[in-house]
Amino acid sequence: MPVASTSTKKIPLFKPSPIKHSTPKRKPIPNWVDVSDGEDHIGKRKRLNSHVNVSNGAFKHHPQAHSTPPRKKPRVSGPAEEPLEPIQEHRRQLPIARGKDALVQEIIANEVTVLLGETGSGKTTQVPQYLLDAGFAEQGIIGITQPRKVAAISLARRVSVEQGQPLGTRVGYSVRFDERASAETKIKYMTDGMLTRELLGDSLLSKYSVIVIDEAHERTLRTDLLLANLKRILRLRNKGEDGKGKGKARNPLKVVIMSATLDAEKFSQFFHSAKIIYVKGRQHPVKIYHSAQGQQDYVDAALRTFFQIHIDQPPGDVLIFLPGQEDIESLEKSIELFANQLPQGHPEVMVVPMFAALQASQMPRVFAVPQNNARKCILATNIAETSITIPGVRYVIDTGKGKEKRYLAGNTGGGLDTLMTRDITQSSAMQRAGRAGREGPGFCYRLYTEEAFAAMLPAAEPEIMRCSLAQAMLQLLCLGQDLQELDLMDMPDHDAISSALRTLFLLGALDSHRELTPLGRAMASFPLEPTHARAVIASKELGSTAEVLDVISVLASSSKLFVDATDKRAEIAEARRALIHPAGDHLTLLNTVRAYRAAGVNGEDDDGEAERRKEAKGKGKVGRDARKEWARAHFISERTLREAAAIREQLCVSCERAGIDWRVSCGEREEPVLLSLAHGLAQNAALIAPDGTYKQIMGQTVVKIHPGSSMADKKVPAIIYDELVYTNQIYARGVSSISKSFFATLGAFNRREA
DNA sequence: TGGGGATTT
Numbered sequence: 073m074p075v076a077s078t079s080t081k082k083i084p085l086f087k088p089s090p091i092k093h094s095t096p097k098r099k100p101i102p103n104w105v106d107v108s109d110g111e112d113h114i115g116k117r118k119r120l121n122s123h124v125n126v127s128n129g130a131f132k133h134h135p136q137a138h139s140t141p142p143r144k145k146p147r148v149s150g151p152a153e154e155p156l157e158p159i160q161e162h163r164r165q166l167p168i169a170r171g172k173d174a175l176v177q178e179i180i181a182n183e184v185t186v187l188l189g190e191t192g193s194g195k196t197t198q199v200p201q202y203l204l205d206a207g208f209a210e211q212g213i214i215g216i217t218q219p220r221k222v223a224a225i226s227l228a229r230r231v232s233v234e235q236g237q238p239l240g241t242r243v244g245y246s247v248r249f250d251e252r253a254s255a256e257t258k259i260k261y262m263t264d265g266m267l268t269r270e271l272l273g274d275s276l277l278s279k280y281s282v283i284v285i286d287e288a289h290e291r292t293l294r295t296d297l298l299l300a301n302l303k304r305i306l307r308l309r310n311k312g313e314d315g316k317g318k319g320k321a322r323n324p325l326k327v328v329i330m331s332a333t334l335d336a337e338k339f340s341q342f343f344h345s346a347k348i349i350y351v352k353g354r355q356h357p358v359k360i361y362h363s364a365q366g367q368q369d370y371v372d373a374a375l376r377t378f379f380q381i382h383i384d385q386p387p388g389d390v391l392i393f394l395p396g397q398e399d400i401e402s403l404e405k406s407i408e409l410f411a412n413q414l415p416q417g418h419p420e421v422m423v424v425p426m427f428a429a430l431q432a433s434q435m436p437r438v439f440a441v442p443q444n445n446a447r448k449c450i451l452a453t454n455i456a457e458t459s460i461t462i463p464g465v466r467y468v469i470d471t472g473k474g475k476e477k478r479y480l481a482g483n484t485g486g487g488l489d490t491l492m493t494r495d496i497t498q499s500s501a502m503q504r505a506g507r508a509g510r511e512g513p514g515f516c517y518r519l520y521t522e523e524a525f526a527a528m529l530p531a532a533e534p535e536i537m538r539c540s541l542a543q544a545m546l547q548l549l550c551l552g553q554d555l556q557e558l559d560l561m562d563m564p565d566h567d568a569i570s571s572a573l574r575t576l577f578l579l580g581a582l583d584s585h586r587e588l589t590p591l592g593r594a595m596a597s598f599p600l601e602p603t604h605a606r607a608v609i610a611s612k613e614l615g616s617t618a619e620v621l622d623v624i625s626v627l628a629s630s631s632k633l634f635v636d637a638t639d640k641r642a643e644i645a646e647a648r649r650a651l652i653h654p655a656g657d658h659l660t661l662l663n664t665v666r667a668y669r670a671a672g673v674n675g676e677d678d679d680g681e682a683e684r685r686k687e688a689k690g691k692g693k694v695g696r697d698a699r700k701e702w703a704r705a706h707f708i709s710e711r712t713l714r715e716a717a718a719i720r721e722q723l724c725v726s727c728e729r730a731g732i733d734w735r736v737s738c739g740e741r742e743e744p745v746l747l748s749l750a751h752g753l754a755q756n757a758a759l760i761a762p763d764g765t766y767k768q769i770m771g772q773t774v775v776k777i778h779p780g781s782s783m784a785d786k787k788v789p790a791i792i793y794d795e796l797v798y799t800n801q802i803y804a805r806g807v808s809s810i811s812k813s814f815f816a817t818l819g820a821f822n823r824r825e826a
Numbered sequence: 827t828g829g830g831g832a833t834t835t
Contacts, residue, residue, distance in 0.1 A: 219832065219833080220831095220832060221832090247833095247834095248833075248834055248835095263834080264833080265833045266833090266834075266835085269834060269835050273835060290832090292833075294833070395830070396830060397829065397830090398828080427829090427831095428829090428830075429829060453831075454830055454831060455831060455832095457830095458831080458832085474830060475830035475831090476830065476831095477831080491829085491830070535832095543834090599834040600834085628834090630831090632829070636828085638828095719834095778827085778828070779827030779828050780827080780828060799828075800828090
């Protein structure tokens, strides 16, 4: 074995194991309907537990598991028929097509339907079209929610092609910063956050005749809030004229809950034992191997497994799931080292790292076709589980580990995010394995035992149990709802609720009777965390709105501004030196945003005013290129800056509605900026102790300034910070120095505003 | 001396 000679370690041995016990034992539930076999079974409801496997969407484990699934011929055929358009033929061949009539019948007959559809069933593209055909769009819109923007957009694009109509007419989408929909739109794909927002304006969602919640198993915070509200809306909209459910409701609503796997029964129970409809998927079979023994060092085990595949197995790209960037970079080096020592005749290896913080310029490599028949090896975080699909993958190596952020509510100084490497869930494991079967039969090597798989949690805890509730509570209060009284699928811990209430009180959003204040209502009108919204509002009196919007829009962006590459540390530090502000990270952000804007004018520094005038006239290519080059030279994510610019524009609109003049600037004075931010970050503050450590003002937690902060290793009397993250230690991230005297008056300030 | 991944009229 050539690799064994370069490594003293033994290659792990794998035994094939067809996951015999991955279908959880379930009690017979009378509500199950299987429509996979098509219209033969209309009216003849089959009991699921007697004949169909449902829990394992990623791969098959019945006797015919390892053969390619049969492709059904179109039902409409014969010499007399017109040949079907390729698109329509494709639609008819999707697994769900055979169940169309039965599915529509069930949706007509029931208020809520739970649709359990495996990957590749076609449920997300087809069900809305079936509902359209069945006349559901005559009284309203068919809305389909997605957790991710890109999914909503690409689905709408696909379905508009299937409908033969331009995007934005019959089929449209609506996501933040981007909408393609019109008065004639009947099928609308949208993010769950968008529909949550619509609730604030129309608490009955009355323009929708059907709402389809897709990927419900992901249980995002917004999905959970939607589900609770849909239950309420159904009660209000679907009762008859006499108000008691008799007679015909004027504007009834249908709800369809779609889930890939697992938890279908929980959705059914939540909606009063709603019918569960099951549709098979059409995924290529993936053969699963578990390691015979548990692996202590998963990076090393992944290394050995990769070369075992590379040397022994036929061509096909390899996707390795790892927890984070550190492991990815370490494995990348190891694989390259060993790949260079391979004997002649072995294909080369092209190693591609993939994680969210990667520079945009590196991303295309993931999709590139390797040269010289090299084998591509993608090292990815769980970004490759749901967000990005990579073509060509035939082998998956699953370490069984992933990082998970979890919010721990504090009873004093705000909360704390933990970011820890943990065992993944069974649902994640199946999702990861499924990534090997998208184009053909595949293989998944799990670096953990079958017993370890069985011991994993079936699914991740819902997000509502793992995040700060302050923003959700504030939004609900504006709807006249109380999170504690809401009929949620899972109720968050009492600690999380009281911590959020406390935060809202300290920010002045609630009064001492827990009533929403005018300030709270103003805060809720911003698409921001309450802490950030508070800072924007505080900037009005302090005359620093333009600057605060520059800072907050970056903080509210989904990705990092400063991209770091481990191997260019010195170069990066040198490039950014001029941007660093002695007062800390917030003003460093401000410098960066200003410099970026100025770079678009002449490549020279500028007060930004000229650029704003130029922007108003239309964006010039020269300016765009200059900005792009500037961002690249300073190792700054332009994607983040562009997202921040879009957020800033939206915030300006919110400011206008709230009576805040977003043009007001404090010029070069820095204190008004920091003071505004401090009004929002009042709970996130620490004072230096005699021993040189920082201690929270509210609460006694000792915090360390994150090494990535410009304030790292600096000793100042007092700091504010964006967040606390616990990894190995409790780190404060996004740190600025602030005058100590500020805190004496802060509490009084917020309450006076309230 | 260290950064799982989404999202918002």
